[in-house]
Amino acid sequence: MNPPGAPRFPFPTFPRGWFVIAFSTDIAPGEVKTLRYFGEDIVVFRGEDGGVSAVHKTCPHLGAHLGGGEVIGNCLRCPFHHWSFDQAGRCVDVPYAPKIPPRAAVRTWAIREQNGVILCWYCPKGEGPTWEPDRLEDEGWTPIRMVRWELASHPQEVAENTVDCSHLGPVHHVNSTEVLSVEQGEHRMRVVLNMVTSGAQVGMPDEINDVELDVNLQGLGMVISTTQVKNAELCTRQRIYPTPIEGDKLAIFAAANIRIMADPGYTAEIDQIFWDAFNADFPRDFPIWGKKAYLDKPLLAGGDGPIGRYRRWCRRFYDYPVEAAASAGEGAAAAAEASAPAGKTRRRERVRRWLRRVVGRAGVGPGRPPGAGNEQEDEEEDEPFVPRAPSVRPPPPPSETRFDSVESYFETLERRFDPAAAGDLDAVFQWVLSGEGERACYAVVRGGAIETQVGVHPSPTVTIEMSAPDYLMMINGELHGARAFASGRGRLRGPVRLAMKMQRIFPLEREV
Ligand code: FES
Ligand SMILES: [Fe+2]
CATH class of the missing domain: 3.90.380.10 (Naphthalene 1,2-dioxygenase Alpha Subunit; Chain A, domain 1)
Known part of the structure; x- marks a missing residue:
């Protein structure tokens, strides 16, 4: 235990390295802001060219706080006597003097702007960066x-x-x-x-x-x-x-x-x-x-x-x-x-085996095929990795039900509907299936009741578009729903959260 009165952390408050001081969107072109990090006021400004800079707060002329300044073009102008400093901190204008004093400059912070954030280098000794932060690939990713x-x-x-x-x-x-x-x-x-x-x-x-x-x-x-x-x-x-x-x-x-x-x-x-x-x-x-x-x-x-x-x-x-x-x-x-258990490979394999069992039982996906791992390790009889969070809701009970056609799935839909799972839901679930066994139908769920219809509804809440053979595979647990939609093999229109409840609203089997 740390002695009473000792600082909370037995290491310096400010480690060396790159730290984010703002999101890119926090500083608009022409804007200047004072940000407080590392126990200091950091004056950040963005020029009209979009470039962002950060300078120490004190104007080298007579000490005004530069955070009160203004961006003119790509420079920061001090509020006190209007000296202007460029993005590298150099004084480029003293409006009333014929000559700029040599070495007139404000100290700058090393800044990198990338992936939507503004990073600032901190070194307790005031030394410059000794390494660069990795730039992430943005293409193919949603906006942050x-x-x-x-x-x-x-x-x-x-x-x-x-x-x-x-x-x-x-x-x-x-x-x-x-x-x-x-x-x-x-x-x-x-x-x-x-x-x-x-x-x-x-x-x-x-x-x-x-x-x-x-x-x-x-x-x-x-x-x-x-x-x-x-x-x-x-x-x-x-x-x-x-x-x-x-x-x-x-x-x-x-x-x-x-x-x-x-x-x-x-x-x-x-x-x-x-x-x-x-x-x-x-x-x-x-x-x-x-x-x-x-x-x-x-x-x-x-x-x-x-x-x-x-x-x-x-x-x-x-x-x-x-x-x-x-x-x-x-x-x-x-x-x-x-003293940790014998080897990470063995432990990893235990997790995988446990996962295969749970996923297989739950019928929520194909799991991992038997023998896909190290055969020798598969033969180990270690205890399965025990879940540590009893509060997590277990997967639904296993189902042996298989449908031989999408038709049989829809024929039994009303009988399998679970009003308790639907609660006070008011929604229209629609299926538009193509290929062999194609069909368009929908189920109106309202007030704990269900009514199915053939055809297309004018304003469905959730629509599943998929080939009928793929849908058959999905309901039989041979095609993972989330994977199918992620890969574009099917399309899901409407709220995903509601679609995810369909397994409970229309369980594969249900006592009448
Ligand atoms: S104190 Fe900044 S210009 Fe004089
Ligand atoms: Fe955590």
């Missing part, structure tokens, strides 16, 4: 959605979350987590995790999602995560940028988007669903981060993740060695990491 929070914490604590596997069950309702790999470089660290999680968080209560999370840290200010929802062929990107303000006051900038899929409407729906889920899920850490202590020597156990390794990597971003941080968790973490 952005949010900024403030809380009491430190960038190192936020980034530590990515290696803290054992909090993912209690806080984020993940069923199981496995660290697949950890790579460390001079300024980068990459952690790949496999997670098994309920789809309830993304409006798919009947799904068990097999998620690979690829987290790339660039310094302590950039946490770039790519999430592959493998069973649904969805790919999303979440970017977390913690930036220290002063004391333990921390800003967190977040940006998220998804890879564009074949159907723009489906893409937009999924984009919204994942954004809502991100906004509900990520802040679950905040109450804990805001109050937790940083323990120099945490008491770790096997399964906690590579926390000690992460903390040792973090030291390079501070200009000291500080005793406390140098020993931060090293012994305990190393011991815990060493």
Whole structure:
């Protein structure tokens, strides 16, 4: 435990590295803003040419605060005597003097603008950047959605979350987590995790999602995560940028988007669903981060993740060695990491086997074919990976029902309709199926009752467009619905969240 009266974190408030200080959209051309980070006022302005610059607040002439200045052309003009400074900080105009004083310049911050954010280099010694932040591919991705929070914490604590596997069950309702790999470089660290999680968080209560999370840290200010929802062929990107303000006051900038899929409407729906889920899920850490202590020597156990390794990597971003941080968790973490189960490959395979069983039982997808992994490991009789979050709703009970034609599916639709699952829903579900067995029909669900009709409804709530053979495969569990829509093999019009409920409203079998 840290001694009473000691600073909350036994490392400097401001690590060296790139930190986001604004979204690109925060600073319009011709605009100047004062932003407070790293315990300083940073004056940011955007010229009419679109270029963004950041300067220290104090005018070198007589000390006015440049945040009160004005953008003229591509220069920042001081409010006091109208000296003008260009985007590199050089004084380019002293309106009343015949000659600009030599060396007249304001100190600048190193800035990079990319992927919708403005990054600022911070070095406690005032030295320039020693590495460049990676530029992400934007093409093929939806526009980013952005949010900024403030809380009491430190960038190192936020980034530590990515290696803290054992909090993912209690806080984020993940069923199981496995660290697949950890790579460390001079300024980068990459952690790949496999997670098994309920789809309830993304409006798919009947799904068990097999998620690979690829987290790339660039310094302590950039946490770039790519999430592959493998069973649904969805790919999303979440970017977390913690930036220290002063004391333990921390800003967190977040940006998220998804890879564009074949159907723009489906893409937009999924984009919204994942954004809502991100906004509900990520802040679950905040109450804990805001109050937790940083323990120099945490008491770790096997399964906690590579926390000690992460903390040792973090030291390079501070200009000291500080005793406390140098020993931060090293012994305990190393011991815990060493006592972790025998090998990551074996554990990974246990997760996969468990997933195959659960997914197979739930009838929500084809699962992984038997024997697709390492045969030797498949024969191991280890216990399955036990889900850690009992609050997660289990998948619906297994069904052996198979339909031999789409016709039999629709003939039994009214009988299989579950009024309890529909509740007070007022909606029209429509199917437009092509090819062999083609049909257009719809079901009006209102007041706990159902009425089916052949033909096309003038204003359906949800429409599924697909070939009849593909639809037959889907209802028989041989074609994953989300995959089919993601790949463009089918089209879904209307709210995806409502479509996801269809499995419950029209279960495959139901006692009359
Ligand atoms: S103080 Fe800025 S121009 Fe004089
Ligand atoms: Fe978390």
